[in-house]
Amino acid sequence: MEQEKGILIVLSGPSGVGKGTVRKAIMKRDDHKLHYSISATTRKPREGERDGVDYFFKSKEEFQRMIQNNELLEWAEYVGNYYGTPVKYVNDTLTEGKDVLLEIEVQGALQVKTHFPEAVFIFLVPPSLAELQERIVNRGTEAEHMVKHRMLAAREEIELMDKYDYVVVNDKVDDACDKIKAIIIAEHLRKERIYYKYKKMLEVE
Ligand SMILES: Nc1ncnc2c1ncn2[C@@H]1O[C@H](COP(=O)(O)OP(=O)(O)OP(=O)(O)O)[C@@H](O)[C@H]1O
Numbered sequence: 001m002e003q004e005k006g007i008l009i010v011l012s013g014p015s016g017v018g019k020g021t022v023r024k025a026i027m028k029r030d031d032h033k034l035h036y037s038i039s040a041t042t043r044k045p046r047e048g049e050r051d052g053v054d055y056f057f058k059s060k061e062e063f064q065r066m067i068q069n070n071e072l073l074e075w076a077e078y079v080g081n082y083y084g085t086p087v088k089y090v091n092d093t094l095t096e097g098k099d100v101l102l103e104i105e106v107q108g109a110l111q112v113k114t115h116f117p118e119a120v121f122i123f124l125v126p127p128s129l130a131e132l133q134e135r136i137v138n139r140g141t142e143a144e145h146m147v148k149h150r151m152l153a154a155r156e157e158i159e160l161m162d163k164y165d166y167v168v169v170n171d172k173v174d175d176a177c178d179k180i181k182a183i184i185i186a187e188h189l190r191k192e193r194i195y196y197k198y199k200k201m202l203e204v205e
């Protein structure tokens with residue numbers, strides 16, 4: 001029998017809302033096997049970030065070559081840098097029947113929607129904009145003017161949350177993880193129901 005494909009989960013939300021924190025917490029629980037797609041970026045590594053673990057760090061020229069060679073499922077320019085999802089990992093992993101998680105900003109998520117309309121789109125929001133700013137500042141990774149840029153981008157991104165299937169508030173990390181896990185389980189059940197409905201139909205006809 002042909003291997004059933006995995007589910008593609010797209011986790012978006014403004015910078016600093018806690019996408020990475022929640023994703024790592026979900027994967028640590030590891031009772032639902034999620035496969036994280038590592039993005040390519042032209043952004044310089046932050047302290048402690050490792051090439052091939054946090055991102056594939058690329059020069060602008062390398063990134064442009066990836067675009068030209070159709071190696072990216074989606075890509076976007078975000079606050080002066082390029083970010084993109086290598087398409088091969090996503091396709092190969094889904095084909096193996098495994099679920100893949102993308103952690104990307106909104107422009108990229110909308111591109112994914114055109115290629116994978118069946119993907120599950122989850123938007124993570126902060127309890128408030130003030131809390132979002134505090135999280136970005138406390139993370140200590142951005143200069144003051146970059147915090148401002150990211151907060152401006154956040155306003156534009158939040159306006160697009162109605163394009164998503166689910167909106168989850170990241171107030172407490174554990175609660176956000178519980179909700180995202182519940183969404184994934186529900187989506188699996190939904191997919192199985194549809195699959196068996198058609199399987200039965202084919203058996204009868
Ligand atoms: N529920 C939460 N309550 C308080 N602080 C949080 C919560 N979730 C994440 N944080 C903190 O907020 C900061 C930003 O989190 P994180 O880096 O995971 O965000 P992000 O959405 O992945 O950001 P980016 O998109 O810029 O990579 C971190 O310092 C993290 O520890």
Ligand SMILES: Nc1nc2c(ncn2[C@@H]2O[C@H](COP(=O)(O)O)[C@@H](O)[C@H]2O)c(=O)[nH]1
Nearest residue numbers: 015039075076078083084085103104105108
């Ligand atoms: N469209 C894409 N956006 C991505 C990708 N990987 C990460 N991101 C998003 O970019 C911003 C900034 O990230 P940071 O690490 O510099 O803070 C954030 O919203 C990420 O989710 C990607 O492959 N495509």
